Amino acid sequence: MKFLLVAGARPNFMKIAPVLEAFRPYRDAHEVRLVHTGQHYDARMSGDFFHDLGIPEPDVNLGVGSASHAEQTARVMVEFEQVCLRDKPDWVVVVGDVNSTMACAITAKKLGIRVAHVEAGLRSRDMSMPEEINRICTDAISDLLFTTDRGAGENLLREGVSPEKIKFVGNTMIDTLLRHIGRARELPLPAGLAGQRYAVLTLHRPANVDCEDTLAGIMEAIGGIADRIPIVFPVHPRTAGKLNGSSRHPNLRVVEPMSYFAFLGLVAHSRMVLTDSGGIQEETTVLGIPCITLRENTERPITCEMGTNTLVGRDPARIGAAAAAVLEAPPPSPRQPELWDGRAADRIVELLLHEHPLPC
Numbered sequence: 001m002k003f004l005l006v007a008g009a010r011p012n013f014m015k016i017a018p019v020l021e022a023f024r025p026y027r028d029a030h031e032v033r034l035v036h037t038g039q040h041y042d043a044r045m046s047g048d049f050f051h052d053l054g055i056p057e058p059d060v061n062l063g064v065g066s067a068s069h070a071e072q073t074a075r076v077m078v079e080f081e082q083v084c085l086r087d088k089p090d091w092v093v094v095v096g097d098v099n100s101t102m103a104c105a106i107t108a109k110k111l112g113i114r115v116a117h118v119e120a121g122l123r124s125r126d127m128s129m130p131e132e133i134n135r136i137c138t139d140a141i142s143d144l145l146f147t148t149d150r151g152a153g154e155n156l157l158r159e160g161v162s163p164e165k166i167k168f169v170g171n172t173m174i175d176t177l178l179r180h181i182g183r184a185r186e187l188p189l190p191a192g193l194a195g196q197r198y199a200v201l202t203l204h205r206p207a208n209v210d211c212e213d214t215l216a217g218i219m220e221a222i223g224g225i226a227d228r229i230p231i232v233f234p235v236h237p238r239t240a241g242k243l244n245g246s247s248r249h250p251n252l253r254v255v256e257p258m259s260y261f262a263f264l265g266l267v268a269h270s271r272m273v274l275t276d277s278g279g280i281q282e283e284t285t286v287l288g289i290p291c292i293t294l295r296e297n298t299e300r301p302i303t304c305e306m307g308t309n310t311l312v313g314r315d316p317a318r319i320g321a322a323a324a325a326v327l328e329a330p331p332p333s334p335r336q337p338e339l340w341d342g343r344a345a346d347r348i349v350e351l352l353l354h355e356h357p358l359p360c
C-alpha cells in the first residue's frame with residue numbers, strides 16, 4: 001500500500017515522527033512518503049524540530065507559508081491535490097488540528113482516498129477556535145479515527161461516527177516525549193536557571209494575543225507572578241509583534257521559540273507552566289508539572305481530571321490566584337493516562353496495515 005503522511009505546523013512534527021518510525025520495518029513492502037505543507041517554515045518553528053526528532057527531509061514540501069485562514073487552507077488544498085493525483089496513495093494520514101490537517105483531509109477524501117486522523121475526537125466546544133472547526137471537519141470525513149483517550153471516542157460516537165472507525169490507540173505526542181525525555185533533561189538550561197525555581201510561559205492563541213487589552217491583562221497578571229518566581233517566555237512569532245513593551249519585567253525572560261529538546265528540558269525542570277497551548281497541557285500531565293491553562297475551555301479535559309492542569313481563562317485576578325495556589329502546594333506526581341505508554345504509533349501502523357486497499 002501507499003501512505004502519504006502529512007505534517008504542516010510545529011505541533012504536528014512530534015505527532016508524526018513516531019508514526020514514520022513505526023512504519024520503518026514495513027518500508028520494503030509498503031511505500032510511505034512524508035508531505036510537509038510548509039504552514040510553518042522558520043527554522044525555529046519547523047527545521048529544528050525535524051533535526052531534533054530525526055525526521056527525514058520531507059519527500060514533498062508544498063511551501064504554502066503564512067496567509068489568512070482561507071488562503072492558507074486553499075493553497076494547501078491546491079498543492080496537495082497535485083501530490084495525491086501524482087502519487088495515488090491508498091491512505092492519507094493527518095495529525096492534530098491545524099489548517100494543514102483539515103485541508104489535506106478534505107482534498108484526499110474528495111479524490112476518493114481514504115483518510116486516517118491521528119488525535120481524533122478532541123472537542124473544546126468553542127467554535128471561535130479555528131482548531132475546533134478543523135477537528136470537526138476532519139473527523140466528519142475520516143475513515144479511521146485514532147483517539148488519545150476514551151472521552152474523545154465518546155465525543156465521536158455522540159456525533160454519529162460509526163464505532164468501527166474509532167480506534168483508541170494512545171497519544172503519539174507522548175510516544176515522542178517518552179522517547180526523548182532522558183536526553184532533554186540532560187541538556188543545559190538557559191544561563192542562570194540551573195538549580196533555580198522558575199516558571200515557563202507560552203502564549204499564541206489568537207483569542208489571547210490578537211486583542212491588545214486581553215494581552216495587556218494577561219501580561220499584567222504575568223508581571224505579578226514574576227514578582228514571586230522567574231518566568232521564561234519563549235515567544236511564538238504570532239505573539240512577538242504584539243507585546244508592545246508589556247513583557248518588560250526584570251524577572252521575565254523573553255526568548256526566541258525553542259527547539260523540541262530544549263523546550264522539553266526547560267518544562268521538565270520547571271516549577272510550573274502557564275500556557276494557552278493544547279499539547280503542553282498533555283506533556284505537563286506526563287511530566288507531573290503543574291499547568292495553568294490561560295483559556296476558558298480545553299479539548300483535553302483528561303489533563304484536568306488527572307489533576308495536573310487547571311483552566312483559569314484570561315482574567316488577571318484568576319491567573320494570579322491560580323499561580324499562587326500552585327506555588328504553595330506540593331508539585332503533583334507524573335501521571336500516565338491509559339495507553340499513553342509510548343506505543344501509540346505502533347498500534348496505529350498495525351491497524352493501518354491491516355485495513356485492506358480499496359478495489360480499483
Ligand code: UD1
Pocket residue numbers: 009010011039040041042045046066067097098099100130131204236237238278
Ligand atoms: C498554528 C495552528 C495552531 C497551533 C500553532 C502552533 C492553525 C489554525 N493554527 O497557529 O493550532 O497551535 O500553529 O504554533 O493551523 N509565523 C512565522 N514563522 C513560521 C510560521 C508562522 O513567523 O514558521 C508567523 C506568521 O506571521 C504567521 C503567524 O506566525 O502569520 C501565525 O502562523 P499560522 O501558521 O497562521 O498560525 P499559528 O498561530 O502558528
